[in-house]
Amino acid sequence: MKIKPLGDSALLVSFGEVIDDEVNVRVHAIARAIEESNFEWLVETVPAYSSLLVIYDPLKVSHSEVEVSIGPLLNAEGRAFEGRLIEIPVVYGSSYGPDIEFVANYNGLSVDDVIEIHSKPVYRVYFLGFLPGFAYLGGMDERIATPRLGKPRLKVPAGSVGIAGKQTGIYPLESPGGWRLIGRTPLRLFSPAKEPPTLLQPGDRVKFVPIEESEFREIYLEEWGEGVD
Amino acid sequence: MKALIELLRVPSLLTIQDAGRKGYRKLGVPVSGYMDDYSARIANYLVGNPGNTPLLEFLIAGPSVRFNASAVFAVVGDVEVRLNGVPIEPWTSHWAKRGDILEVGTLKSGLYGYIAFAGGIKCERLLESCSTYPRANLGRPLRTGDRLSLGHALLTGREGRYLPPELRPDYSGNKREIRVVLGPNLEHFTEKGIETFLSETYTVTPESDRMGYRLEGPAIEHSKAGADIVTEPLLPGAVQVPANGKPIVMMRDAQTTGGYAKIATVVSADLHLLAQSRPGMKVRFRAVGVEEAQEILGRLEKRMEAIRAFLEGKMRAYKVKVGGKEFTAFAGKVK
16 A cells, blocks of 8 residues: 655545456455545545545645544554445447447347346446536446447437446436447436435446336436437 | 616637535546636626636636626736726626626636625536536526526625735646646556656647637657556546547546546645646646645645635735845734
């Protein structure tokens, strides 16, 4: 474990450059322990795969004081944090997942195989980043790993489920993007007026559930208050 | 009567900003907020608001605004300002009457200017902030015809506050020194790469916005560990160096995590200097320790408190000449 300054207002706790369930569980446990300590200088913590950023108010505390204060909390082992299990309904293929055939062909599988392999595991939300509500998920089966698009799409609809290399993820907002799209969820992953504003929280577990297009339309209307385009 | 302003002309990016969105970064929501915290806070102090009150931020070209009720406002930036066609001073709070028209010109130096109103701009707080972050539908850039409500404020005594030129930040010139704290991913760079970063001159490119400033200059050499890292959290001010070796400094709308090695982070006290650097600005980086960076920030904060006390009439400012150089000294007590 290493502690390094990230500028004059944050400290980065790093457990090496690894993507590993156990390490990530530890990152979340330490984040909780720090947040629960209610340090008056704490601004917020930001977890990632194997690192944790502790953002502090440099007008209230010095870098070395923060390091001393959080020292005893860095061994917050065994305080495993079992997140909630969130089911995410997904329509696979057709116009909702235009790249699913590519993913199947690339890996020598049928489209049904891809759906089965993708919807089977329970994924872990390692952390959120890139866009509000975007979850970095761990646990995808490498049999469906597929490289990104050579040229990113200018517009990917909110809720699109994609694959990039060995990762899978859901676009929370309409945005440009280069992931191979295999399906779409009608759920809203980011709702600024709600508290919390994101469907997924760091440490949660996720299961994708295949649904039919008619169900998609129903849930979409409920979630977004309008029909899908 | 409820005070309203109407935007008659919006020639470039115009957004509502405050001190930013805190506590939501773990959900992937950027901090956002005013690009130049120094100027924005002074703008608010000029009209008697707390420093983090929502105000207007414009990119280079200012808007034209009509008042439908009395209001006190201040424009901050190196810019010409007119009220009903008559030139008025920036860095000064003025009284506007119903029907008055404020025209803000184009910045002669710097990139971002600010317009503050006594009572602040009323806006829908999303995730505890009024800062605009259009990518996630947290507000949107303002357009011609938009009407904005102002918060209620006692206007008496708030006009006529003035910050003399020697107390204003100077964003003119064509080169800057920006101080940084090195790291945290130094093992991804060679010694030569770090030396290049600290000794060469970099130029701000037009591919720069509220998310990040891309710099052009000699490529920074990565070590065998390469340019990519396992995605880590980052902050505004972090200097990421992708495989092409050209640094990108993350700014207020930057994503909360990133996958490129970070060679350094701009010190908090200097981030506004970089934010106000136009494309073409030459930048040199100088490394300081964390403790020194925190002392620099502490001194800047003391100066801000003194400026606020001066604007509120609780302190006086004097020009002092020492060895042919002019300084400003404050006298009186803060609070």
